Amino acid sequence: MTMPMTFLAADPVGNMPPTFWMPEQASTIAPSVDFTFMVITWISYFFLVLVTALLVWFAWRYRVRGEHAEPVDGPTHGTFIEVTWTVVPTVIVVGIFFMGFKGYLQMNTPPQNAYQIDVTAAKWLWNFKYPNGAQSDDLYIPAGQPVRLVMRSEDVLHSLYIRDFRVKKDVVPGRYNVLWFQADNPTPEGKFHWLFCTEYCGTDHSNMNRKVHVLSEADFNLWVQEQGEWLDKIPEDQLYSKAAPKLFPRCASCHSLDGTPGTGPSWGPSNGLPSIWERTSQGLTKVDGGKPLSDLIGPGKEYETPESYLRASILRPGAHVVDGFANAMPTFQGQLNDRAIDALIGMMRHLDEFDAKGNFKGLDPAKTASR
Amino acid sequence: MPPAAAAEDNYLTHGRGILSWALTLDHKRIGVMYMVAVLISFLVGGVFALLVRTKLLFPGEVSWMTKDQYNQAFTLHGAIMVFLVIIPSIPAALGNFVLPIMLGAKDVAFPRLNLASFYLWLVGAGCAVWALLAGGFDTGWTFYTPYSSTTAYQGVIPVLTGVFILGFSSIFTGMNFVVTIHKLRPPGMGWFRMPLFLWALYATALIQVLATPVLAITLGLLAIERVFHVGIFDPAMGGDPVLFQHFFWFYSHPAVYIMILPAMGIISDIIAVHSHRHIFGYRFIAFSSVAIAIFSFLVWGHHMFTSGQSGLMNVVFSAITFSVAIPSAIKVWNWLATLYRGSISLNTTMLYGLAFIFLFTIGGLTGLHLGTLNTDIHLHDTYFVVAHFHYVMMGSALIAMIGGLHHWWPKMTGRMFNETWGRIGCLLVFVGFNVTFLTQFMLGSHGMPRRYYLYQPEFQIYHHISTGGSYIMALGFVITGIYLLHSLFWGKKAPANPWGGKSLEWQCSSPPPHDNFATTPTVGDPYDFSDLKWDPATGGYATAPADGAKTSRGGH
Numbered sequence: 014m015t016m017p018m019t020f021l022a023a024d025p026v027g028n029m030p031p032t033f034w035m036p037e038q039a040s041t042i043a044p045s046v047d048f049t050f051m052v053i054t055w056i057s058y059f060f061l062v063l064v065t066a067l068l069v070w071f072a073w074r075y076r077v078r079g080e081h082a083e084p085v086d087g088p089t090h091g092t093f094i095e096v097t098w099t100v101v102p103t104v105i106v107v108g109i110f111f112m113g114f115k116g117y118l119q120m121n122t123p124p125q126n127a128y129q130i131d132v133t134a135a136k137w138l139w140n141f142k143y144p145n146g147a148q149s150d151d152l153y154i155p156a157g158q159p160v161r162l163v164m165r166s167e168d169v170l171h172s173l174y175i176r177d178f179r180v181k182k183d184v185v186p187g188r189y190n191v192l193w194f195q196a197d198n199p200t201p202e203g204k205f206h207w208l209f210c211t212e213y214c215g216t217d218h219s220n221m222n223r224k225v226h227v228l229s230e231a232d233f234n235l236w237v238q239e240q241g242e243w244l245d246k247i248p249e250d251q252l253y254s255k256a257a258p259k260l261f262p263r264c265a266s267c268h269s270l271d272g273t274p275g276t277g278p279s280w281g282p283s284n285g286l287p288s289i290w291e292r293t294s295q296g297l298t299k300v301d302g303g304k305p306l307s308d309l310i311g312p313g314k315e316y317e318t319p320e321s322y323l324r325a326s327i328l329r330p331g332a333h334v335v336d337g338f339a340n341a342m343p344t345f346q347g348q349l350n351d352r353a354i355d356a357l358i359g360m361m362r363h364l365d366e367f368d369a370k371g372n373f374k375g376l377d378p379a380k381t382a383s384r
Numbered sequence: 385m386p387p388a389a390a391a392e393d394n395y396l397t398h399g400r401g402i403l404s405w406a407l408t409l410d411h412k413r414i415g416v417m418y419m420v421a422v423l424i425s426f427l428v429g430g431v432f433a434l435l436v437r438t439k440l441l442f443p444g445e446v447s448w449m450t451k452d453q454y455n456q457a458f459t460l461h462g463a464i465m466v467f468l469v470i471i472p473s474i475p476a477a478l479g480n481f482v483l484p485i486m487l488g489a490k491d492v493a494f495p496r497l498n499l500a501s502f503y504l505w506l507v508g509a510g511c512a513v514w515a516l517l518a519g520g521f522d523t524g525w526t527f528y529t530p531y532s533s534t535t536a537y538q539g540v541i542p543v544l545t546g547v548f549i550l551g552f553s554s555i556f557t558g559m560n561f562v563v564t565i566h567k568l569r570p571p572g573m574g575w576f577r578m579p580l581f582l583w584a585l586y587a588t589a590l591i592q593v594l595a596t597p598v599l600a601i602t603l604g605l606l607a608i609e610r611v612f613h614v615g616i617f618d619p620a621m622g623g624d625p626v627l628f629q630h631f632f633w634f635y636s637h638p639a640v641y642i643m644i645l646p647a648m649g650i651i652s653d654i655i656a657v658h659s660h661r662h663i664f665g666y667r668f669i670a671f672s673s674v675a676i677a678i679f680s681f682l683v684w685g686h687h688m689f690t691s692g693q694s695g696l697m698n699v700v701f702s703a704i705t706f707s708v709a710i711p712s713a714i715k716v717w718n719w720l721a722t723l724y725r726g727s728i729s730l731n732t733t734m735l736y737g738l739a740f741i742f743l744f745t746i747g748g749l750t751g752l753h754l755g756t757l758n759t760d761i762h763l764h765d766t767y768f769v770v771a772h773f774h775y776v777m778m779g780s781a782l783i784a785m786i787g788g789l790h791h792w793w794p795k796m797t798g799r800m801f802n803e804t805w806g807r808i809g810c811l812l813v814f815v816g817f818n819v820t821f822l823t824q825f826m827l828g829s830h831g832m833p834r835r836y837y838l839y840q841p842e843f844q845i846y847h848h849i850s851t852g853g854s855y856i857m858a859l860g861f862v863i864t865g866i867y868l869l870h871s872l873f874w875g876k877k878a879p880a881n882p883w884g885g886k887s888l889e890w891q892c893s894s895p896p897p898h899d900n901f902a903t904t905p906t907v908g909d910p911y912d913f914s915d916l917k918w919d920p921a922t923g924g925y926a927t928a929p930a931d932g933a934k935t936s937r938g939g940h
Contacts, residue, residue, distance in 0.1 A: 084913035116758030176831025187619025219836035
């Protein structure tokens with residue numbers, strides 16, 4: 014009898030879909046984690062049923078039928094049975110330990126040839142940096158290749174968790190923690206895997222989630238190359254209109270454009286002041302406990318121009334903190350280059366050309382006509 | 385002991401007025417004050433839990449609770465339940481009342497220290513209120529750095545002060561119990577003639593004395609970092625946040641056993657007394673308490689499998705963690721064997737005892753998923769963990785506390801509660817609890833992280849079921865509160881020994897006299913019920929006259 018061997022070379026089959034207990038299996042280690050989980054779960058079912066059955070049976074069989082109970086005699090100890098119910102659980106837990114230990118060894122040992130992505134976590138955003146300098150807010154990874162994340166935090170503890178991959182590692186300020194995984198199947202169009210922050214980090218902890226996209230190797234290479242160059246390819250005169258909408262989502266977790274209150278000051282008109290460019294260039298914003306910006310910005314002062322002040326606020330956010338807000342913003346030093354910062358300042362200057370979500374809509378024709 | 389002495393002096397009538405309570409050195413009154421204080425805290429912590437659960441009916445933002453308010457609500461729920469409720473509930477409230485009487489003693493070894501412990505608890509609780517007035521805190525009950533050393537909330541220092549003080553309250557109780565058990569056992573009560581509740585309290589007290597100072601030191605260091613900006617845990621100042629986790633869990637893992645060990649002691653007594661037969665495997669149960677106390681100091685690292693500590697440490701901590709499973713399993717088998725061929729009264733107290741065995745089994749078995757390295761990586765900091773520790777800390781520790789409250793209620797108050805309503809309340813709590821937390825295992829295994837205000841709509845169905853369960857449970861607790869309060873005023877007078885217990889507290893009247901015993905009682909096997917007989921005249925149990933020789937007093 015010959016077994017058809019085609020299944021070995023078959024096209025990549027889809028991932029194992031969610032089950033009663035577990036989410037989709039989208040990484041190479043997920044099946045072994047789930048196997049361990051289900052072994053323990055079935056052992057648990059067995060013992061839970063056994064304990065419950067004995068409990069209910071004894072409680073019913075030996076219940077007092079009259080008004081009150083009379084004391085009875087029963088066995089007070091039994092060496093054989095006591096040794097048995099000590100030894101049997103011991104053997105079982107030793108077995109479970111080794112299953113977990115073996116799975117963990119695989120999980121904890123990144124292969125030498127892994128593709129490295131640098132991860133920065135901060136309240137409340139993720140930044141992924143690829144070897145060619147490309148950056149993204151969502152995580153993109155190549156299929157069929159081990160990926161190694163080298164992770165650091167700018168402020169407090171965070172934890173990177175991709176449930177469909179069954180991987181998790183805390184992101185700890187002051188050290189680099191490493192996490193690796195391999196996903197063999199590209200995510201279909203319109204689908205993705207959730208990435209959650211699982212270490213409590215304050216107000217927007219539950220909002221600190223991103224999407225993970227697995228691309229085929231060819232698609233990934235194209236994507237990462239495009240992502241590395243897109244900013245440089247934009248002509249100078251279209252810098253803010255083309256670049257800012259792609260950059261702004263990173264700011265949007267704390268800053269709104271329409272005055273909605275957030276963790277950081279809205280860029281739109283808010284708290285009785287005009288939008289960010291006007292209130293900065295007119296020196297109206299108060300910082301550091303009542304000091305107006307006009308004390309800081311101007312010839313001979315700390316910042317020559319409003320642009321210098323805004324630029325410094327992105328790179329060294331703690332230097333001056335706007336009144337009414339906590340010193341919560343992480344630095345973007347090394348994440349936003351000069352062109353990116355130019356684009357964002359351009360956006361602040363031309364805020365009326367953007368909608369509330371940061372999409373470029375151009376000048377309102379009605380307004381243009383009236384000017 | 386004829387029932388003629390109706391107006392007999394008891395500890396409740398011995399001395400009147402608020403000062404006679406505030407300055408009392410009577411362990412029974414201190415126990416009762418602790419119980420009232422703990423139950424009020426339980427009510428407050430429970431309200432925060434219901435607020436959190438109600439928010440989670442909706443996956444998005446709700447107008448009546450902001451993200452920050454939610455973060456404060458779950459933080460307060462955790463901190464109140466752990467530090468103000470569960471840790472003191474069994475040792476300081478029930479233990480204080482029962483322990484000296486079980487030993488045939490007039491009081492604990494250091495009555496003044498005992499009262500000081502209660503006042504420290506009050507100061508600690510006051511600090512929690514101060515923390516709220518100062519603006520609250522949102523750190524989670526774990527106070528992980530550097531979030532806790534940098535958060536803008538001004539309530540962090542007050543609450544750290546409170547937990548620090550509560551730690552000393554706990555240490556005082558522990559020291560008192562260790563000395564009392566060593567020095568005040570009556571003639572004839574060797575270590576293996578102690579009721580198992582005393583073994584459990586002894587093991588607990590050892591942990592309280594040895595582990596709690598580490599928490600005090602840790603929180604002290606955190607306060608120093610926050611106030612004086614000395615870099616200890618915050619890497620921005622040259623500290624190490626993982627160090628905080630080691631320190632914190634070095635206390636807080638043993639603290640889990642401060643919560644569960646005395647609960648196991650109560651269950652051993654409840655199961656034996658209400659089965660009216662000798663406990664099975666006394667020595668195995670006693671030694672397993674001590675074994676759990678020892679292992680509890682060696683497993684703290686299993687809270688940190690994802691922290692980036694070395695893989696070798698993870699493996700070692702995982703291996704040691706499994707050793708805790710064995711003494712826990714032994715206890716469950718022994719309780720089941722005690723039911724076998726018993727004469728089981730299915731009253732409210734016993735229903736809580738049986739509920740405990742079921743809930744603790746689930747809590748223990750799901751601990752296997754979390755002690756196992758590769759599955760814990762997936763489950764860590766998800767609702768699976770939340771469900772697991774609620775099964776252990778609430779489904780086990782608090783259910784045992786409530787079972788114990790019913791068991792000793794006639795002794796403490798001199799009144800019997802309504803059995804019908806008692807069983808209804810217990811059933812509602814049991815069903816509500818399982819509906820609430822079984823669903824959370826599924827939330828967690830499907831990847832829903834804990835401490836989340838917003839969540840993906842796919843999780844909503846589980847949250848709906850869970851919140852519904854929490855309302856059923858709340859109804860059960862409300863009913864329980866009502867019939868217990870009702871019994872205080874209109875309950876039937878309780879006999880000395882309503883259940884047929886043999887440990888010494890059932891030999892003095894209900895409620896006990898101020899000095900517990902006029903003469904040091906004689907001690908027998910606390911689980912040999914054979915000479916007890918139902919006495920219709922008192923509505924309780926009394927020693928059978930045929931075996932009268934055993935009861936002769938002062939025969940030493």
